[in-house]
Amino acid sequence: MLILSAQERIRHIDVVTTQISAKSCWIFITVTSYSGVTGVAEATLEKHTARMCELIKASGRTLLDKDFLSAYKQCTQSLAASIIEATCLSALAGALLDANARIHGVPLAKALGDVQRNAVDVYANINRRTVDRSALSHANSARDALQAGHRAFKIAPFDEMSPELDSSQFAVALEAGLSRIAAIRDAVGFEPDLMVDCHWRFSPGRLDSLVAALADLKLYWLECPIDESSDNMKALAACREMCRRHGMLLAGAETACDYADLVPFIESHAYDVLMPDIRHIGGPEALSICGKKLAENDVHFSPHNPVGPIAAVASLHVCAVSTIAPRLEMQFDESPYFDSLIKPSVGTVIEGQLRLGDGDGLGVSLDEKIIESMEQADRMSCA
Known part of the structure; x- marks a missing residue:
């Protein structure tokens, strides 16, 4: 990797905070050097915006006037006590890497390693876009994503599910989720890959019922069906084997804050696909290292990325240098700000792929005019 200055x-x-929808507030960090070069990263964390901003300001103040190399070491060698702290440190590290690559006149991908591909396979997370939670609305979202160039989709259809439901309640909640999945299959057929995120809503004892019910719907993968505690590793490994018998993969571990958090899943053979997120895992370099180590362990690498455009572009650069061809998640049509909030825009998905843009560092910057025009946006200094 390119050495920091x-x-x-x-x-x-x-x-910078930007409330882009009723549910989502995207948080960005900018780091500017005395020579006037600015790097940017994303620190979005749902339900923790206020605390995240406080922590970034406090952590940022400790980095002011430090050289890039010292500041980066401080961010990457600090032990995070929570996912909030991990997200803060990851974003600061990411912004430093972006600024450093811009100073050296190279794309972030090239700063991370040898570029393996200029276009990355992506899939559309259509969940937040689907505000109306009816089966029909899910089907319409899938159709729209297909028309926009996507060839794979992810939904979180089990809104009514909870580990505490009794048998009758479970049956009703399961059927509601299955109807949404079936509507998508009816709308777009079985050729597009379909991922289903369960958001840890099931109990271990009901995994066999879940997998059996999904068999005819031909999922590409099932994601995060149960709580990922150490007590559930055996249940996840058993679920993985059930999924495999029905042609599905099992995916998860999106909240990992360093590679050590992924090791139990690897050692337990709990998941086929591991999904570290650039916002939590330590930034672009840490995510890239995770990808290499997962390849060594014959585990699929698919970065979790359901948020804003800066995280999407940074993750895209990491995927471009991965020795295995990863599949990158990206949000679909939650807000027009995904395209307008940065310049140039993220780009157009063509036949399920997104191309790496040109330019130094990330190759994109926040559009200050758009931010100033937003009703719910704010910029705070760490000084």
Whole structure:
């Protein structure tokens, strides 16, 4: 990886919040050097916006006037006590890497390693776009994503499900989720890959019923069906084997805050696909290292990425240098700000792929005019 500069020092760090929908507030960090170069990263974390901003400002103040190399070491060598702290440190590290690549005049991907591909396979997360939770609305979202160039989709259809439901309640909740999945299959057929995220809503004792009910719907993967505690590793491994018998993969581990968090899943053979997120795992370099280690362990690498455009572009750069061809998640049509909030835009998905853009660093920047025009946006300094 390109060594960080020991000469460039941090002049200021800003936090930008943008409320882009009723549910989502995207959080960005900018790090600017004394030479005037700015790097950007994303620190979005649902339901924790206020705390995240406080933590970024506090952590950012400790980095002011430090050289890039020292600041990066501080971010990457600090032990995070929570996912909030991990997200803060990951974003600060990511913004430093972006700024450093811009200073050296290279794309972030090239700064991370040898570029393996200029186009990355992506899939559309259509869940937040589907505000109306009816089966018909899910089907319409899938159709729209297909028309927009996507060839694979992910939904979280089990809104009514909870581990505590009794048998009759479970049956009703299961049927509601299955109807949404079936509507998508009726709308777009079985050729597009379909992923189903369960958001840990099932209990271990009901995994066999879940997998059996999904068999005819031909999922590409089932994601996060149960709580990922150490007590559930055997249940996940058993679920993985059930899924395989029905032609499905099992995916998860999106909240991992470092590679050590992924090791239990690897050792337990709990998942076919591991999904570290650039926002939590330590930033672009850490995500890239995870990808290499997962390849060594013959585990699929598919970065979790359901949020804003900066995280999407940064994850795209990591996927471009991965030795195995990863499949990158990206949100679909939750808000027009996904395209307008940065310049140039993320780009157009063509036949299920997104191309790496041109330019140094990430190759994109926040559009300050758009941010200033937003009713619910704010910029705060760490000074």
